Amino acid sequence: MKAMPTKSAALVLALQMALASTAQAQHHGHHGHHAPEEAKSSSQSDPHAGHEPPKQAAADGHHDHNQHDHATMQHADHAAMGHATPAGQPREPIPPVTDADRAAAFPDIGHSMEHASSFNTFLLFDRLEATRGDGIDGQAWEVTGWAGGDINRLWLRSEGEREGGRTESADIELLYGRSISPWWDVVTGIRHETRPGPSRTAAAFGIQGLAPYMFEISATAYLAESGHSRLALEAEYDVLLTNRLILQPVVEVEFNGKDDPTREVGSGLSRTEFGMRLRYEISRRFAPYIGVVRERAWGNTADIRRSHAESTNDTRAVAGIRIWF
Secondary structure: OOHHHHHHHHHHHHHHHHHHHHHHHHHHHHHHHOHHHHHHHHHHHOOOOOOOOHHHHHHHHHHHHHHHHHHHHHHHHHHHHHHHOOOOOOOOOOOOOOHHHHHHHOOOOOOOOOOOOOOEEEEEEEEEEEEEEOOEEEEEEEEEEEEEOOOEEEEEEEEEEEEOOEEEEEEEEEEEEEEEEOOEEEEEEEEEEEEOOOOEEEEEEEEEEEEOOOEEEEEEEEEEOOOOEEEEEEEEOOEEOOOOEEEEEEEEEEEEOOOEHHHOEOOEEEEEEEEEEEEEOOEOOEEEEEEEEEEEEOHHHHHHHHHOOOOOEEEEEEEEEEEEO
């Protein structure tokens, strides 16, 4: 009978302890929930009361920055508007374009635009020189000219040599040329020779132009009424040592279809000539030069010259001018 009260008293004591623990936990939680608010109130009342929580400090700083920028922008806008136009005054509109404005912007030129002439002329004395070889003085010339446009032209060519006061060779050609590309022309016409031997006229067919690497090339075939034929090849190149000093090598090769004793030429490869001229261009149109030329006869032509007691090799010093119009 005494055990029951003891158990009851222990049960009541345990219940009281549990209730006391629950009340203490609730009081502690309630106190922690209101701690930030209390800290905030304390910090507002005392600026030296401690640091604010990071989020709250960032939010407060952002709010202050927005207020500062907004105030600055409003101040700048009011200042700009006040500087641009006074209050109550409208901006001045752009005036309409008048006929006087158009006339000032687009005045009359006074003359019409013109294209370059489609007809042009050119005359070049490529060689106009005095020569000296084997103690004999002489002269030589080579002339080229044309008249016309870019596609169709009338060509004039002439060359010759004098030696010891006597004309050794002379010819003139009149050709029609037509452009077949930006750099090449085909030519056809007639050639008239007065020396050596009796005068002779021949038909001429050929091509001339500028090869790659700036080589000037010409190849012309001639067919005379007596059945004599000839092929003449010429190549030249300008080597610019300076802007005004130019070295010009020239190579000429000649073939004949059959022997022609009256002109001292034989069939096959008959003659080669190599020249080297150094000119100084005082202007683009006028240039004096000096140089050396070596000529050699081959094959049947050499045999014919030997039979006439003439040399098959000839080296000459030259000096002259190059001029064009």
